[in-house]
Amino acid sequence: MVRTLVCTFAMGLAALLAQGCQRSPESGRGDEGVTRLVLKYQPLWGPPEPFRELLARFERENPGVTLVTEALPNSSDLAHQFFLTALGGGAGDFDVLIADVVWVPEFARAGWIADLSEAFPPERVRAEFLPGPVEAAVLAGRTYAVPWYLDVGVLYYRKDLVPRAPRTYAELERYAMDAKARVPGLQGFVWQGRQYEGLSCNVYEALWGHGGRALGDGGRVLLDTEAGREALAYLRGLLTRGVSPETVMAFGEEESRRVFQEGRAAFMRNWPYAWSEAQKEGSPIRGKVGMAPLPTVSGEPGFGALGGYQLAVNANVSPERRRLAAKLIAHLTSHEANLVLAVHYARNPPRKAVYDDPRLKEQAPFIASLREMAERARSRPATPYYNLISDVLQSEFSAAVAGLRTPEDALQRAQRQVDHLTGEDR
Amino acid sequence: MRPLEERGEARDGAARVVAVEPVRKRGGRGSLERERRQAYWLVAPAVLVLAGVALYPILAAMWLSLHRFILVFGEKRFVGLGNYAYLLGDARFWSALGNTAYFTAVAVSVELLLAVPLALLLQRAFPGRGLLRAAVLVPWAIPTVVSARLWAWMFNPDYGLINRLLLGADINWLGAPGYALHAAILVDVWKTTPFVALLVLAGLQGIPEDLYRAARVDGASAWRTFRSITLPLLKPALLLALLFRSLDAFRVFDAIYVLTEGGPANTTETLSIYAYKTLMRSGDFGYGSALSVATFVCVVVLAAVWLRWLGREEVAR
Numbered sequence: 001m002v003r004t005l006v007c008t009f010a011m012g013l014a015a016l017l018a019q020g021c022q023r024s025p026e027s028g029r030g031d032e033g034v035t036r037l038v039l040k041y042q043p044l045w046g047p048p049e050p051f052r053e054l055l056a057r058f059e060r061e062n063p064g065v066t067l068v069t070e071a072l073p074n075s076s077d078l079a080h081q082f083f084l085t086a087l088g089g090g091a092g093d094f095d096v097l098i099a100d101v102v103w104v105p106e107f108a109r110a111g112w113i114a115d116l117s118e119a120f121p122p123e124r125v126r127a128e129f130l131p132g133p134v135e136a137a138v139l140a141g142r143t144y145a146v147p148w149y150l151d152v153g154v155l156y157y158r159k160d161l162v163p164r165a166p167r168t169y170a171e172l173e174r175y176a177m178d179a180k181a182r183v184p185g186l187q188g189f190v191w192q193g194r195q196y197e198g199l200s201c202n203v204y205e206a207l208w209g210h211g212g213r214a215l216g217d218g219g220r221v222l223l224d225t226e227a228g229r230e231a232l233a234y235l236r237g238l239l240t241r242g243v244s245p246e247t248v249m250a251f252g253e254e255e256s257r258r259v260f261q262e263g264r265a266a267f268m269r270n271w272p273y274a275w276s277e278a279q280k281e282g283s284p285i286r287g288k289v290g291m292a293p294l295p296t297v298s299g300e301p302g303f304g305a306l307g308g309y310q311l312a313v314n315a316n317v318s319p320e321r322r323r324l325a326a327k328l329i330a331h332l333t334s335h336e337a338n339l340v341l342a343v344h345y346a347r348n349p350p351r352k353a354v355y356d357d358p359r360l361k362e363q364a365p366f367i368a369s370l371r372e373m374a375e376r377a378r379s380r381p382a383t384p385y386y387n388l389i390s391d392v393l394q395s396e397f398s399a400a401v402a403g404l405r406t407p408e409d410a411l412q413r414a415q416r417q418v419d420h421l422t423g424e425d426r
Numbered sequence: 427m428r429p430l431e432e433r434g435e436a437r438d439g440a441a442r443v444v445a446v447e448p449v450r451k452r453g454g455r456g457s458l459e460r461e462r463r464q465a466y467w468l469v470a471p472a473v474l475v476l477a478g479v480a481l482y483p484i485l486a487a488m489w490l491s492l493h494r495f496i497l498v499f500g501e502k503r504f505v506g507l508g509n510y511a512y513l514l515g516d517a518r519f520w521s522a523l524g525n526t527a528y529f530t531a532v533a534v535s536v537e538l539l540l541a542v543p544l545a546l547l548l549q550r551a552f553p554g555r556g557l558l559r560a561a562v563l564v565p566w567a568i569p570t571v572v573s574a575r576l577w578a579w580m581f582n583p584d585y586g587l588i589n590r591l592l593l594g595a596d597i598n599w600l601g602a603p604g605y606a607l608h609a610a611i612l613v614d615v616w617k618t619t620p621f622v623a624l625l626v627l628a629g630l631q632g633i634p635e636d637l638y639r640a641a642r643v644d645g646a647s648a649w650r651t652f653r654s655i656t657l658p659l660l661k662p663a664l665l666l667a668l669l670f671r672s673l674d675a676f677r678v679f680d681a682i683y684v685l686t687e688g689g690p691a692n693t694t695e696t697l698s699i700y701a702y703k704t705l706m707r708s709g710d711f712g713y714g715s716a717l718s719v720a721t722f723v724c725v726v727v728l729a730a731v732w733l734r735w736l737g738r739e740e741v742a743r
Contacts, residue, residue: 081706088497088709110498193601195689206613247583249601249690259584384498388708395518399691 037324038068038094042079042309050344065324076100082389087112092316096323096332097170098309099145101136101379102386104127108144109384113312116143119326127378132306132377133350139382144312146333147350149341151307152370152377153205155294156260156268156278159284161186165292167299169209169234172267176243179266189238189267190256193248195398200390201305202269203397204380206231208303209296214381221381221422224408224415230297232400232407239401249402261285269294271307273368276346291371306377308348342367348374385422393415428628439731484722490715497709509716518692518700519717523724525607526696529682530675533614538664540615541622546656549624549630566620574684577613581685586727600686603693610682615677622667629663630656662736669732697721 044051055067072079080103086094086109099107107113120143126134133147155172157165161179166172176188192198206216212227222228238244248256253270260268261277263284268274278289294302311332313325331337335357338349343363348370354360361368380386392414400410456657491509502686513519548559565573580587589595599609602659633656641651682688688695688703701721705714 077707084497084706084709106498193690194687195691196687245584246598247601250583250598250686251601255582262585264584278579287691388496388498388710391703391708394689395692395695398689402601402690404603404691404693 007234033064034066035064035321035324036066036068037096037321037328038070039048039072039328040072040094040097042072042098043069044341044345046345048204050340053272054332054340058328058394061331062324062327067328070094083107083112087316088315090316092314094198095314095317095321096328097312097314098148099312100309101133101306102382102390104136104145104310104312105382105384106387107312108139108142112315113144114315114322114325116146116313116326116329119323119330120146127217128189128352129350130352130377131376132374132379133308133310136306136379137310140237145310146312146329149310149338149345149347150350150374150377151271151273151348152373153269153294153304153307154272154370154373155292155302156270157290157292158263158266159290160287160288161266165290166267167301168296169295169297172295173238173241173243176266180242184229184420185264187245187259187265188243189269190244190259190265191248191269192251192253193235193239193244193398193401194250194252194255195394196252197390197394197398198252200380200393200399201307203231203235203393204378205294205303205305206234207257210234211297214378215383219383221383221385221418223393223418224411228411229407232397232410235401236403236407240403246316249398263288272348272366273346275366291344291369293376301376303374303376303378304373306379308350350374360421373376383422385418388421392421443469456622460723487715487718490711491713491719493712495710495712497711502712505712509713510720512713513716513720519697519720521692522695522697522700525694526676526678526698526724527653529607529611529614529678529696530672532608533618533675534614534668534671535610536611537619537622538667540628541667542618542660544619544623545626545630548627562620562623564620565617568617569682570617571618571684574613574681577609577616578685581609601690603690606686606690606694610678610685612679613681613685617681618671618674622671625667625670626660626663629660632663633659634672665732665736669729669736673729676728677721697724 011165039055057071059065072082079098080100083097083099083103085130088110097113099113104113108115122138122141122143125138125143125146129137129147130150132152133150137143137145137147155165157175158179161183162175166175173191180186180188191202193202207214207227210227210230212225212231213222216222224257239246239248251259253274256265256268257270257274257277259265260270261283272291275289275291277283278285280286294304296302311329311412313322313329317325333351335351335354338351338354339359341347342349342354342360346364346367348367349355349360355368355371355374383389396405396410396414396417399405400407405413492504492506493502494505494508544562548555548562568576572713578600583589583596583601586599588599589597597605599605637655637659638651641655646654676697677698679702682694682696683699683702686694688699697717698721701714701717704710704717708714
């Protein structure tokens, strides 16, 4: 009995191995001239059919091409880690890849992704896409990636607790304190203060809101500036003045959303995904939530941090495959594809023209309403060294928010370390 | 009583070896050689596999640590001990080392202190003992990442269980610099005390019942029995637990990474987390390898110290 089992198992294993060997020649060029094109991406949340149909259309229009999708880990950190080792090691077994806004300069600098300027001239990309994503995809006058969908930091507020969306930081603070005084147990403003990438987004939004810039002329990462000090002092001040609970220092997106969702905060900074959660049936704050651009010092609409993904081509694959890959990217970033992603997956289109499409207003009014905020989305410093320095940024920002160091001190330390890391290469 | 027995066993064993020796001799020197060679062949695969999976990465990391090798820069340049020179002046390295040492010292001592009474309790015969023994092991059986996620929610200051149990206390467990590392220690203690208790329990069961009977006849108090019999005879088991746990705790990564990712302000960043971030996030393979090698050296030193102490104890016995 045992022997039969072992035999069956061994035979099964052998069959599997044999199959595995047989399958390998298929990748790359197949037997009947079929080209396998591999897309490495994070699966979109939602019904699978519309996206599958989008891919099938490409296959129909390009006979002889089989599309293969390979899933990446859902965490952006882990996906980056994958590309770091795969591309760094010269892997050529995938053609098109997704890249977070802060990875494109890094991958381009390292020579891991192909220059797409021929298929996507920079002027055309500039004309057709929103400025934020373009900033992340076009570098030094060359196109290295094409925006696929975007994400942007926005301000949520409770329409029943505050008079209107605040335009300035002072207004936000006043409304929050008023609401707190009226409603016992209410928190003022929740955001993401944990030591991770979300904190960097919050800090950069505050920096822009104080009139600062992320990058100086010549591409130097700017940290130790007047606006930087004011931004960190503002975030720290939110805690010391009681506008935000001390607990935001442990908050990521979900922790802050839960507090807001339970109706226990007047304001929240988060990404657009929190909107649909807030409007779900049974949500205690359903119908009571407003969404607005982040406030600024001056009162002009604020700049949200840009998130989301671009599509790029693996530089390790053959020129012929690169051409096909660029075609696939053109297909996936077309006006129609933007619309499919917006309607079925609630992904914000990076194409300007899509916001004027009546179908968007009709089928995804929520996304259409994000136009102003999407237009004002800004990238964290678009530098090849972003991932090299983001650790330094996170820890120094965290120290300033926790009050362990003054903003001056934290920014000086960060600037020194960042200049050291990036200076080595120049 | 026991030493006598042991001596008896040893004499017995020696006698058997003597009896075997002539038999081998009759086969000639050649067959012994052959047997020895055969033994080498039999262990060779295991040794090769070990060298491949354990030795090679260590050597590769050491070699990498002598280079300036940042993936984005795309070049690999030999810098000798440059990375180590930088490491000695790196405040973040020293703070990570401090956090790691503090975490290890506090977590392991608390675990040992808790494990002894727990093991004594588990050793007692009472109805439902089997069930309790199984239940105690549950925290240890849950994957660390899962339990850390669980604790992260329980630590949530607003709707977490912990503050509610503390009657609405307002402690910012994972967000406040003073608390976060202690919260991580608490998770580690919760998770590994059962393991230590199991080791101690095994030690307890090796203590001959006769000693306790003798102590009872002599009219020793429970405390006296514990001090003079249980504790001294438990020492080898305790030292073993100390060795295992401190080496393990020194490399702590998963629990803390899930709880805080090293924050706030790096106050929970351990050596492993710093090395991981440098290697895998920043792609700074040279300095990241230097950090891993530094961690490795620390662990080896710690192991050497413990083993020496352990060894001396064994000799003294």
